[in-house]
Amino acid sequence: DIHGSIAHAQMLQSVGLISDQERQQIQDVLQEIQRDIQQQKFSWSVELEDIHMHIEQALINRLGDIGRKLHTGRSRNDQVSTDLRLWVRDAIDRVDGQLVALQLAFVGRCDRDADVILPAYTHLQRAQPVLAPHYWLAYCEKFERDRGRLADCRKRVNQCPLGAAAVAGTSLPIDRQDVARRLSFDSVAANSMDVSSDRDFVLEAAFVLAMIAEHLATWADEWILWSTVEFGFIRLPQEFCTGSSIMPQKVNPDMLELTRGKTARVIGNLQTLLVLIKALPLAYNRDFQEDKPALFDSFDTVEACLQLAPLVVEGMRLNRSAISERLERGYLDATSLMEYLIRQGVPQRTAHHCVGQLVGLAIERELRLAELSLEDFQRVCPELDSGVYEFLGVENAVRAYLSYGSSAPQEVEKQIARWKDKLSLSIL
Numbered sequence: 267d268i269h270g271s272i273a274h275a276q277m278l279q280s281v282g283l284i285s286d287q288e289r290q291q292i293q294d295v296l297q298e299i300q301r302d303i304q305q306q307k308f309s310w311s312v313e314l315e316d317i318h319m320h321i322e323q324a325l326i327n328r329l330g331d332i333g334r335k336l337h338t339g340r341s342r343n344d345q346v347s348t349d350l351r352l353w354v355r356d357a358i359d360r361v362d363g364q365l366v367a368l369q370l371a372f373v374g375r376c377d378r379d380a381d382v383i384l385p386a387y388t389h390l391q392r393a394q395p396v397l398a399p400h401y402w403l404a405y406c407e408k409f410e411r412d413r414g415r416l417a418d419c420r421k422r423v424n425q426c427p428l429g430a431a432a433v434a435g436t437s438l439p440i441d442r443q444d445v446a447r448r449l450s451f452d453s454v455a456a457n458s459m460d461v462s463s464d465r466d467f468v469l470e471a472a473f474v475l476a477m478i479a480e481h482l483a484t485w486a487d488e489w490i491l492w493s494t495v496e497f498g499f500i501r502l503p504q505e506f507c508t509g510s511s512i513m514p515q516k517v518n519p520d521m522l523e524l525t526r527g528k529t530a531r532v533i534g535n536l537q538t539l540l541v542l543i544k545a546l547p548l549a550y551n552r553d554f555q556e557d558k559p560a561l562f563d564s565f566d567t568v569e570a571c572l573q574l575a576p577l578v579v580e581g582m583r584l585n586r587s588a589i590s591e592r593l594e595r596g597y598l599d600a601t602s603l604m605e606y607l608i609r610q611g612v613p614q615r616t617a618h619h620c621v622g623q624l625v626g627l628a629i630e631r632e633l634r635l636a637e638l639s640l641e642d643f644q645r646v647c648p649e650l651d652s653g654v655y656e657f658l659g660v661e662n663a664v665r666a667y668l669s670y671g672s673s674a675p676q677e678v679e680k681q682i683a684r685w686k687d688k689l690s691l692s693i694l
Contacts, residue, residue, distance in 0.1 A: 267321055268300045270348045271336060273448035274428060278338055281439050288332050292325065295333070299324050318342055318349070339440040341432035343462050343550040348428045350558075352449065354471050357565045358420050361478070364572035365409045365416075366692045371576035372402040373689060376682045382584055383660050384499070385598055386673075392596030395660040396673035398584065403681050408481045415474040423467045426451035430458035433549045462549035468557050469543065472536040475564045479532040482571050486522040489582070493519055498588040503581030506574065521578060525571045532567055535560035593660050594634050597625050602663035603635060603654065610649045620647040634659075 272293050279289035299321055302308040314320045319342075326333035376399035386396045426446035429436070435458045442454045455461035492499035502519055510516035538560045542553055600621050607617035623646045628635050636658040643650040657666055667674035671681075 267317055267349045268296045272296055273445050274340060275336055276448060277441055277444045280444055281441050283338055284335050291329055291332055292336055295325055295328050318345055339436050339438045340428060343432050344427045344430040351423050354423050355420060358416050361569060362413055362416050365413050366689060367576045368572060369406045369409055370689055371579035372406050373685045375402050379584060382586060383593060383664055385596060392598055394601055395598045395664050397678050399678050399682055400673040403685060405485055406685055412478045419470045419474050424452045425455045427455045427461040430455060430461045433462050434458055459549045465543050465554060465557055468561050469539050472539050472561060472564050475568045476532050476536045478568050479529040483526045483529040486525040490519050490522050498585050501583040501585060503578060506578050521574055528567050528571060532564045535564045597635060598660050599635055599658050599663040600625055602657050602666050606654060606657040607647060612649055
């Protein structure tokens with residue numbers, strides 16, 4: 267509020283509505299008030315209603331009529347919108363930086379986990395084998411889309427409403443472009459009625475935060491599963507887990523569970539804001555006062571989760587032996603076998619059916635596909651020869667990938683390099 271008011275005072279002086287001496291006095295006292303607030307020396311009163319009135323009254327108490335000139339050419343409506351946009355803009359930049367830190371944590375694991383193969387899942391059933399870095403970069407992609415949404419949202423946040431006044435503008439010769447430049451806004455809102463009623467940017471920010479929370483919840487839930495005895499893929503950092511009050515052996519993934527659970531708050535806040543602005547007539551309505559708790563809580567919640575997430579990613583340990591021991595279960599190489607048949611000229615649907623029969627036979631005999639005899643293969647599909655064994659087993663299946671964006675080792679290496687370059691630019 268003080269930042270916006272100083273810019274407004276400087277504009278008033280530039281157009282001749284206050285003198286340079288008055289502008290300097292207003293600016294100096296506003297900075298004094300800011301220091302008082304920061305040092306917890308400021309006096310608060312419920313009668314003054316909000317922060318805007320507190321600051322203005324303190325200015326008037328110290329400067330008299332000179333302080334009363336500050337509100338020239340503006341209303342609390344455009345003042346509040348300006349303050350909120352400045353706050354959201356800063357908050358978006360903080361969250362973006364936190365997302366980069368989380369991406370860096372995932373990319374930072376890629377080289378040391380490059381030799382680890384994990385089962386990828388669909389329908390929570392084992393599907394195909396992938397390199398661990400392919401998993402890590404999948405989350406980088408999700409968070410990159412979140413960063414894109416934040417940047418796009420920021421464009422619409424970064425429009426200056428100051429000078430729209432209450433609803434219709436002002437007859438005073440103010441310079442709105444001057445204020446916008448001083449506050450680093452990209453542009454000036456073009457319609458006073460629209461900007462007075464606009465809280466789209468609040469809802470859009472809340473939506474982007476909900477998407478970030480959803481992605482964090484997916485990651486958290488996956489690693490909660492992976493840390494169970496049933497999966498046994500990972501060990502979480504002890505400092506982010508707790509024990510049980512009755513069961514001595516328990517290591518509960520509390521931080522991840524809270525990350526997953528707090529998603530509900532962020533989604534609920536978005537729903538609150540959607541309902542809040544429903545069918546409000548133009549232009550400003552006091553209902554808007556209720557947008558702050560939901561918006562602030564969403565930012566607080568997501569920022570708290572993002573503060574801890576990189577530490578969990580960095581500190582997680584892969585249980586390599588447990589992963590390797592059970593990696594051949596689930597016939598992760600079945601699709602690789604089907605695609606080998608396609609390369610031999612077998613139509614895809616026919617190849618799919620043949621491999622289904624072979625998997626059924628392997629399940630019946632409790633064997634891996636690679637443990638079936640050549641005669642078994644040829645009874646189902648005569649086109650097969652001994653070369654089929656070069657495509658069986660998870661390591662061969664991973665080596666067989668070719669397409670861009672796949673888990674082919676050479677493709678994953680390229681993607682790791684791309685992400686390292688991308689993130690080095692992001693943190694410059």
